[in-house]
Amino acid sequence: MKIPLMKPFVNEEIKNAVVYVLENERFVLGEDVYKFEEELARYFGVKYAITTSSGTHALEFALKAIGLKKNDKVVTTPFSFIATANSILHAGGEPAFADIRDDTFNIDPTEVSRRIDSNTKAILPVHLYGYPADMNKIIELADENDLKVIEDACQAHGAIYQGRKVGTLGDAGCFSFYPSKNMTVCGDGGAVITDHEDIAETVMRLRDCGRISKYEHDIIGYTARLNTINAAIGRIQLKYLDQWNEARRRVAKTYSSLLSDIEEITLPPSETSTIKPVYHLYVIRTKYRDDLKKWLEENGIECGIHYPIPIHLQPIYRKIYGYSGGEYPKSERASKECLSIPMHPFLKDEEIKYISEKIHEFFNKKSRVKRDG
Numbered sequence: 001m002k003i004p005l006m007k008p009f010v011n012e013e014i015k016n017a018v019v020y021v022l023e024n025e026r027f028v029l030g031e032d033v034y035k036f037e038e039e040l041a042r043y044f045g046v047k048y049a050i051t052t053s054s055g056t057h058a059l060e061f062a063l064k065a066i067g068l069k070k071n072d073k074v075v076t077t078p079f080s081f082i083a084t085a086n087s088i089l090h091a092g093g094e095p096a097f098a099d100i101r102d103d104t105f106n107i108d109p110t111e112v113s114r115r116i117d118s119n120t121k122a123i124l125p126v127h128l129y130g131y132p133a134d135m136n137k138i139i140e141l142a143d144e145n146d147l148k149v150i151e152d153a154c155q156a157h158g159a160i161y162q163g164r165k166v167g168t169l170g171d172a173g174c175f176s177f178y179p180s181k182n183m184t185v186c187g188d189g190g191a192v193i194t195d196h197e198d199i200a201e202t203v204m205r206l207r208d209c210g211r212i213s214k215y216e217h218d219i220i221g222y223t224a225r226l227n228t229i230n231a232a233i234g235r236i237q238l239k240y241l242d243q244w245n246e247a248r249r250r251v252a253k254t255y256s257s258l259l260s261d262i263e264e265i266t267l268p269p270s271e272t273s274t275i276k277p278v279y280h281l282y283v284i285r286t287k288y289r290d291d292l293k294k295w296l297e298e299n300g301i302e303c304g305i306h307y308p309i310p311i312h313l314q315p316i317y318r319k320i321y322g323y324s325g326g327e328y329p330k331s332e333r334a335s336k337e338c339l340s341i342p343m344h345p346f347l348k349d350e351e352i353k354y355i356s357e358k359i360h361e362f363f364n365k366k367s368r369v370k371r372d373g
């Protein structure tokens with residue numbers, strides 16, 4: 001058996017939409033881009049959705065749009081994809097890292113409060129692996145300290161926190177449509193969603209060369225639009241998002257029931273009455289991570305590590321800020337113990353069972369070796 005970690009979806013409808021754009025639309029800022037934005041805004045229940053060429057640009061532009069200035073600090077997690085922190089530097093600010101909670105891998109509000117000072121301008125929580133961050137506490141801290149909140153929802157399209165979709169809880173929410181995400185545009189792409197007209201307008205100009213009209217530009221902008229072909233694909237993917245997320249939750253539930261008796265692993269948090277995660281990834285924790293990964297891969301099961309190096313210990317962050325390890329112990333431990341096992345909406349019951357059996361076999365062998373000396 002060969003089981004991939006994730007599986008992007010392409011069907012005839014998508015192929016036809018691509019051909020339609022090629023034959024009928026402008027390739028840049030064509031009709032499908034605006035339709036996709038309208039549909040995104042409707043899906044999230046917000047006034048504005050502005051697409052961009054990537055999630056990184058969505059984050060950078062949202063931060064610029066809230067008026068981030070040189071040396072302004074943004075509190076964020078060191079346990080995420082590097083783009084989370086890079087976007088703060090791209091926008092001219094400085095990332096101030098706050099460590100994570102062991103149970104959700106998300107930023108710990110107590111740590112956030114310790115990092116806020118007079119230079120802090122915003123908080124940038126990440127809904128890692130599709131599990132919502134502690135938004136009530138984060139928004140409370142932001143209100144008390146007059147800070148903005150930009151949500152990195154790049155892994156959490158459609159996740160629900162207390163009845164609301166993530167990305168709609170702060171001042172703006174940012175998404176990525178990279179091929180591995182819960183929905184993709186079959187290429188790079190991103191979006192900012194917001195109810196604030198000023199944020200929406202600034203993002204719109206930043207992504208399109210700073211334009212106010214065809215050859216009139218009032219800010220230094222970028223060429224960072226979503227291409228029309230990609231937008232047309234995004235429109236189709238968005239239609240399936242909720243049903244795919246439901247399927248992911250079903251896969252997660254099955255894994256969790258089959259793996260719950262293994263003492264040596266910690267399972268991801270489950271759905272609660274107020275939190276509906278979307279399991280972008282299904283990440284287990286174990287001290288035996290590297291050996292387990294090797295064993296599963298030998299048995300045809302593709303695994304991933306998200307992420308093996310926390311952001312502050314990336315070579316470039318060590319170089320700029322002098323981090324050397326030990327600063328964010330929970331993130332550092334998570335990076336050594338986390339293991340992503342296959343997760344996508346099309347995973348079959350027999351595949352989930354096979355993966356679970358192989359994980360059991362690994363730990364049974366381990367305890368036999370221990371018992372027999």
Ligand SMILES: Cc1ncc(COP(=O)(O)O)c(C=O)c1O
Nearest residue numbers: 054055056081083084154176178
């Ligand atoms: C948490 C997180 N933030 C930001 C990004 C950046 O998105 P993109 O790759 O579209 O620039 C990603 C995706 O890779 C991500 O997973």
